Amino acid sequence: MDSTIILITGANTGLGLETVKALFESSKSYTILLGCRSMDKxxxxxxxxxAEFPNSATVVAPVQVDIEDDQSIxxxxxxxxxxxxxxxxLINNAGGQFDPQMYSGELTMREMWNKSWNVNTTGTQILTHTFVPLLLKSADPRLLFITSGASALTESENLxxxxxxxxxxxxxxxxRAISAYRSSKTGMNMLMREWTRILREDGVKTWCVSPGFLATGLGGNPERNKQLGAIDPAIGAxxxxxxxxxxxxxxxxxxIRWDGVQPW
Structure with missing residues (x-):
């Protein structure tokens, strides 16, 4: 198989789906493995x-994967x-902002904090660790973690x-705060630094990619995100x-951000 093989998690909606569309629109051709918890979705x-890209040389195939489930991984x-x-x-896109579910009473504080770290950090770590052997078979392996501008420790002092x-x-x-989401994404940044260290001699290129504040369903309300200044997800994609x-x-x-390197 000559085309670049890309596995992206959480790719049936939001930034994940927009990223797949952006790859379809590229002049290059890809084999995209669209990861999702639900095979139906x-x-x-x-x-x-x-249907949207009927004549594209890029192909896409579904992959069932739930990063909270080791057996699924x-x-x-x-x-x-x-x-x-x-x-x-490997694009570690699957993630979630669960703080609002504590305020709405759907999750207790402990449940919400544990879920935030389980999805955004622990599940991402386990999936990455599992798939590294396949990355190392690539001639140009790339490992991306989708982070957030809200994760920057330095900017937490910028009033x-x-x-x-x-x-x-x-x-x-x-x-209302999004403290659990911010903390788990800061943890992901350190996770990326560890994978950079671990895989440096293997030639794996790693990044945390901060796509900007996007008008997606992250946090449960894309319309509210738009009102707060969120941009089109296609820009991040x-x-x-x-x-x-x-x-x-x-x-x-x-x-990294569009305009440079995000401070730690």
């Missing part, structure tokens, strides 16, 4: 893409190893940024594609 996304690995033999690019501003004194606080295609190879091992 993965199949539906594949059908949508095939192992089955996905066995399937990809058997059918494709390698992975050239011109809304997320860094303090609520009024007193208790309880009436303003084009950035991810640029990294896949070598546009930021000088920034390997960093958390």
């Amino acid at each position: 993965a199949d539906a996304a594949v059908q949508q893409l095939q 192992e089955k996905a690995f066995d399937h990809v190893a058997d059918q494709y033999g390698r992975v050239d690019v 011109t940024i809304r997320l860094s501003q303090s609520p009024v004194k007193g208790w309880p606080k009436t303003s 084009n950035f991810v594609r640029a990294v896949v295609e070598g546009g930021r190879d000088e920034d390997v091992g960093k958390a």
Whole structure:
């Protein structure tokens, strides 16, 4: 198989799906493995893409994978190893912002914090660890972690940024925070640094990619995100594609934005 093989998790909606579309729009051809927890939703996304890009040389195939389920990850690995033999690019896109579910009463604080880290950090680590043997069979292996601008420790001191501003004194606080999401993405940044160290001699290029504040369903309300200034997800998706295609190879091992390197 000559085309670049890309596995992207959480790819049936939001930034993941937009990234797949951006890859379809590239002048290059790819074999895209569209990862999703639900095979039905993965199949539906594949059908949508095939209808939207009927003449593309890029092909897409569904892969069932739930990064909270070790058995699912192992089955996905066995399937990809058997059918494709390698992975050239692994995009760890699957993630979630669960803080709102605590405020709505759907999750307790402990459940919400544990789920945030289980999805955004632990599950991402386990999937990456599982698929590294297939990455190492690539001639140009690339490993991407989708992070957030909200994860930057340095910018938590910048009071011109809304997320860094303090609520009024007193208790309880009436303003709502996304502390678990921010913390788990900061943890992912360190996770990427560890994989950079571990795989440096193997020639694997790694990044955390910060796509910007996007009008997706992250956090459960894309319309509210738009009102807060979120941008078109296609913009973030084009950035991810640029990294896949070598546009930021000088920034390997960093958390990167369109306009440069994101501070730690």
